[in-house]
Amino acid sequence: MAGRRAFAALLDQDSVAVLEYQEEQGGFRLVDSRERHQRFSAPDGAADAVLELLAELKAKNASISIVLQHFGSFFHTLVLPPADRENLRQIIQREIQRSFNISDPAFAFSTGSSVERRDSARAGGQVPRQVFIVGAPMSVVDSIQNRLAKARVRVEGMTVVPEVFRRLYDTLDGSKEATAVLVCLRNGPHVAFFVNGQLELAIEPPLALEGEAPLDTSVIIDQLERGAIFLRQQARGTVATRLLLAAPAADYENLASTIEARTGMHVASLGKGIGSPESVVAMGAVIAARAEDPLDIYPRPPALEQRLQGAMTGTGLLTTTLFTAAAVAAFWASMQVMVVKRSSDDIERTQARVEQTLPALSRAKESAQGRERIAGIRAALRASTSDRTALAQLMDGVGNAPPNGAQLDSLSIARVADGLKTTLFAHAEGATGPAAMSAATSFYRHFKSVTGLKHLEFSSAYGSRSASSGVTSPPGEDLHFTVTFVAPSGER
Numbered sequence: 001m002a003g004r005r006a007f008a009a010l011l012d013q014d015s016v017a018v019l020e021y022q023e024e025q026g027g028f029r030l031v032d033s034r035e036r037h038q039r040f041s042a043p044d045g046a047a048d049a050v051l052e053l054l055a056e057l058k059a060k061n062a063s064i065s066i067v068l069q070h071f072g073s074f075f076h077t078l079v080l081p082p083a084d085r086e087n088l089r090q091i092i093q094r095e096i097q098r099s100f101n102i103s104d105p106a107f108a109f110s111t112g113s114s115v116e117r118r119d120s121a122r123a124g125g126q127v128p129r130q131v132f133i134v135g136a137p138m139s140v141v142d143s144i145q146n147r148l149a150k151a152r153v154r155v156e157g158m159t160v161v162p163e164v165f166r167r168l169y170d171t172l173d174g175s176k177e178a179t180a181v182l183v184c185l186r187n188g189p190h191v192a193f194f195v196n197g198q199l200e201l202a203i204e205p206p207l208a209l210e211g212e213a214p215l216d217t218s219v220i221i222d223q224l225e226r227g228a229i230f231l232r233q234q235a236r237g238t239v240a241t242r243l244l245l246a247a248p249a250a251d252y253e254n255l256a257s258t259i260e261a262r263t264g265m266h267v268a269s270l271g272k273g274i275g276s277p278e279s280v281v282a283m284g285a286v287i288a289a290r291a292e293d294p295l296d297i298y299p300r301p302p303a304l305e306q307r308l309q310g311a312m313t314g315t316g317l318l319t320t321t322l323f324t325a326a327a328v329a330a331f332w333a334s335m336q337v338m339v340v341k342r343s344s345d346d347i348e349r350t351q352a353r354v355e356q357t358l359p360a361l362s363r364a365k366e367s368a369q370g371r372e373r374i375a376g377i378r379a380a381l382r383a384s385t386s387d388r389t390a391l392a393q394l395m396d397g398v399g400n401a402p403p404n405g406a407q408l409d410s411l412s413i414a415r416v417a418d419g420l421k422t423t424l425f426a427h428a429e430g431a432t433g434p435a436a437m438s439a440a441t442s443f444y445r446h447f448k449s450v451t452g453l454k455h456l457e458f459s460s461a462y463g464s465r466s467a468s469s470g471v472t473s474p475p476g477e478d479l480h481f482t483v484t485f486v487a488p489s490g491e492r
Contacts, residue, residue, distance in 0.1 A: 004063040004154065007054065008282035011046040011144070012069040014039060014187040017278035018053040021286065028286065032057060033279055037186060043071045043140045047147035054153070066144075066158040066298070067285035069187070073136040074100055075162035075202055079115050079128045092133055100135075107135030108159075108295045113198055130198070134160045134295040145299055157289030158298035162202035164284030165192040169199070171287050172271060173244060178231075180224065180240040181270060183277050184247040184255070189220045191227045195235050203227050215248075217255060221262050228263070244270035246277040387420050391487040394450060405429055405439025418454055420487040428479045436479035444483055454486040 010017040019033035034053040040046040054062050078095060080088060088109065096105045112130035141158070148155055165181050173179070174197055181192040188205025206223060224243075231238055243265040247255050256267040271280035288294055391413070406428045414421045426443060430436030437460070444458045460481035 004061050005057075005059050006286075007057075007059065007062055007064040008286045009050050009053075009064055009066050010069065010185075010278050010282045010285070011043065011050065011066060011071075012185065012187055013041075013046070013071060015185070015278060016040070016046050016049040016053065017276070017282050018050055018057070018064075019275070019279050019282050020057060020059070021283065028283065030274060030279070030283075033275055035276070035278060042143070043068075044143040044147050046071075047144045051147065051151050051153070054151075061152075063154045063156055064148075065156045065282075065285040065289040067161060067164050067281055067288070068136060068140075068144075068158055068297075069161050069185070071136060071140045072100075072102065073140070073160045074134070075160050076100075076133040076135075077199075078131045078133065080131050081126050081128050088131065092131070096133070096135060102135070102137050104138045105135045106138045106141040106297045106299065107133055108297050109133045110293045110295055132163070132166070132199070132295060134163050135297055136160070141297055141299060155298050157285065157294050157296040159285060159288045159295050160297075161190055161204075161281060162192060162199065163295045164281050164288055165190070165202065166199045167288040167291060168271065168280070168284040169194055169244070170197070175242070177242060178235075178238050178240045180227065180243040180265060182220070182224065182243055182245050182247075182259075183270065183281060184215050184220065184245075184251070185277050185281065186215075189215065189223045191223050193227060193231045193235075193240055195231075195238050200235050200238075201227060201231055203230070215251065217258055220255065221258065224259065224263060240265060242266045242268065244268055246270040246280045248276060384415070387487060391420055391422060394487065405436065406443035416486060418486045421455075422485055422487050424483040426481055426483070428481065430477050430479070433477040433479070436477040440479050440481045444481075447483055447485060455484070457484040458482070459484075 005020060006023065007018055007020050009019075015035060015037045017033065017035045020031040021028045022031055034056055036049050036053060038049075040049065050064070050066075054064075074096075076096070076099065078092065080091065083091075088111075092107065092109055093105065096102055096107060110132050112132055114127040114129050144158070145155075161183075165183070169179070169181060169192075175194075176197050179194045181194065183190045185205075190205060191203045192199060193201040203223065203226070206219065228240065231240065241264075243259060243263070245252065245256055245259070245267050246269070252269075259265060260267050271283065274280045274283055289296065395411070406426055408424060408426045410425045412423045412425075424447075426440070428436045428439035428443065430439055440460055447453060448456060458481065460479055
């Protein structure tokens with residue numbers, strides 16, 4: 001209730017009343033009230049009227065107690081032997097379906113005082129008890145609930161008029177004397193009788209004939225006399241000697257004096273100071289909602305104890321077992337999903353770190369490859385320099401001390417896989433062909449004696465020389481030859 005404004009409402013097919021109250025140490029204080037009098041053909045129309053009246057009162061955060069009149073609502077009493085609550089519920093539901101022809105009722109019940117009977121001893125000492133029942137068609141209750149739930153109105157309780165009379169009597173009077181209660185609402189007079197402080201009989205207003213005022217004095221007196229007859233029949237000749245009256249202020253005095261004159265009952269005010277009869281009934285809904293054992297037909301989730309009890313018995317046990325198995329499977333699956341997700345997250349984080357590191361690794365790789373290429377170039381340069389140095393040393397020996405009769409003309413050098421391929425072009429002179437060949441062979445043997453030369457080859461071709469050729473040398477043989485080899489590497 002903290003932060004909420006408190007209201008009570010009467011929903012009737014002919015009128016709707018809403019009153020605001022504040023709870024104080026001595027009870028309740030009426031703050032404001034609104035009423036709307038019109039014919040409502042359906043309960044959702046009455047619920048809409050309640051919301052409109054709350055809007056007029058500027059109640060944006062409302063908590064409300066409701067008393068429902070007509071729209072198929074009912075109050076019923078049964079005398080039943082002691083039994084557990086679930087068995088009582090089944091018996092009561094069948095009785096409601098039979099008596100009121102409501103296939104799907106929303107109802108609540110509570111057990112009253114014991115009823116002494118002559119045959120109670122033969123019943124094994126089990127004294128039957130009076131059971132109070134309130135209810136309405138489920139469709140009516142659902143319709144009201146849907147309207148109020150959409151407007152975020154919190155409902156403290158929903159009951160019917162006779163139950164309100166019972167709570168009002170206990171709170172405002174509580175006398176053990178046989179007493180009649182008369183509440184004159186716009187749709188007619190409501191009558192209830194109390195014997196020994198317990199509600200014995202409740203009578204709804206009679207149907208008003210066309211052109212007949214619902215609160216006509218004669219109609220009210222007839223209703224009281226009819227109720228008195230039923231009371232004598234039901235309560236072994238009991239006669240009410242007093243009456244508690246709630247009526248419009250303009251009609252109260254005339255109605256009270258007429259009742260005292262016609263019935264002999266002493267008349268006192270019911271809920272004096274609260275306001276109109278509709279306000280009195282609406283405030284009774286607040287008292288009924290605050291009772292220890294309220295007869296509340298407003299749909300609410302079952303209590304934890306009831307859910308546990310239902311889950312562990314009958315078909316509920318099978319459902320609970322299957323649900324538990326499904327829950328365990330779902331939990332196991334969710335744990336596996338969580339494990340997979342964590343692994344996937346770890347992989348993604350690792351992949352992200354790898355992707356962040358890749359540019360640096362690529363630059364390091366490129367740098368290492370560059371250093372490797374530079375080292376290779378340097379090594380190649382060193383090897384080439386060494387090879388050329390070794391070849392130059394080899395050729396220095398030939399140039400400084402060539403064999404007799406042989407002369408080097410030119411040479412060619414080419415880089416091959418094994419080293420430097422060198423081709424020497426030379427010629428040898430001699431008086432005769434054998435002399436020239438001997439000089440060329442001597443030149444070739446010089447290279448053959450050098451260690452490390454590979455693929456050493458020798459080829460030659462003769463040529464003649466004459467005096468008339470213009471050469472000063474004497475005539476003889478001239479041998480042209482080539483020596484080919486692969487020079488050794490300087491690193492070996």
